[in-house]
Amino acid sequence: MTTRKYLVLAGVTVFGAAGDSMLSHGMKQAGNISLHHLQGVLLAVLNPWVAVGIVLLLAFFASYMNALSWADLTYVLPATSLGYVLLALVAKFALHEEVSPLRWLGIALISGGVGFVAGGPALTSHDHKPPPSREEREKDGAPTEEVVSGGVQR
């Protein structure tokens, strides 16, 4: 795991949580959308909260795809579930909402789950194992020329 990969996981977490909450805030302003008034969807997109929320969720999707390219699904999902914790903390400290004891227990359980998965390897499936990245090769002590010539495998 490199710093860059941790940043990608942080991006999945933060973009997802922020995008969801902005979208939800904007949709509450935009009002109900029913099957009979689908034009309401178009109006909702004009709401700045909804628009920013969509952009953030696109950023979430890009980082999620990036993470899945080098880590297991069963690693990425728990590792990025801290977003739920983040939302609860924002609700408590920024929005001054009540966080019930049951919710604190939920936060504790999620954090525990993240701790469990973070201690293990990120990638275990070998079916589609991608060629090692430059950092990994350099860490293994392979010479730099190896990287250039060995890197082009396809």
Added chain:
Amino acid sequence: MKSAYTWGGILVIVFASVVGDILLARAMKQVGDVHALLRRAGLWTVVRRILGNSNFFLGVTAMAVAFFSLLFALSWGDVSLVAPAAASLTFIGNAFAAKIFLHEKVDRRRWIAAVLVAAGVALLAG
């Protein structure tokens, strides 16, 4: 009867999200490590490889199905049941499916993580 509909809706959401996650994970494993690929071949190759992958499109479609079934289920059922139940069961379903279809080594550590997160999400969203 109403609760049968709600749980049916929850199952559809969970099934579609799990299918979507598995297909997207498989697509990105086929594309390969994006960091290494970016350095080697540039952004254009990465984009072309992702958009040329059929699992990617099937995965996005399944995610869209999950999203719209969530919208429908929310209009029948209680938000405080549908949202946490769907999110939490998706974590468990993904752990099973990743083991079976992606051949990930879901060891005890990862099972515990999946169960803890699923329980935590159920409590937080409930």
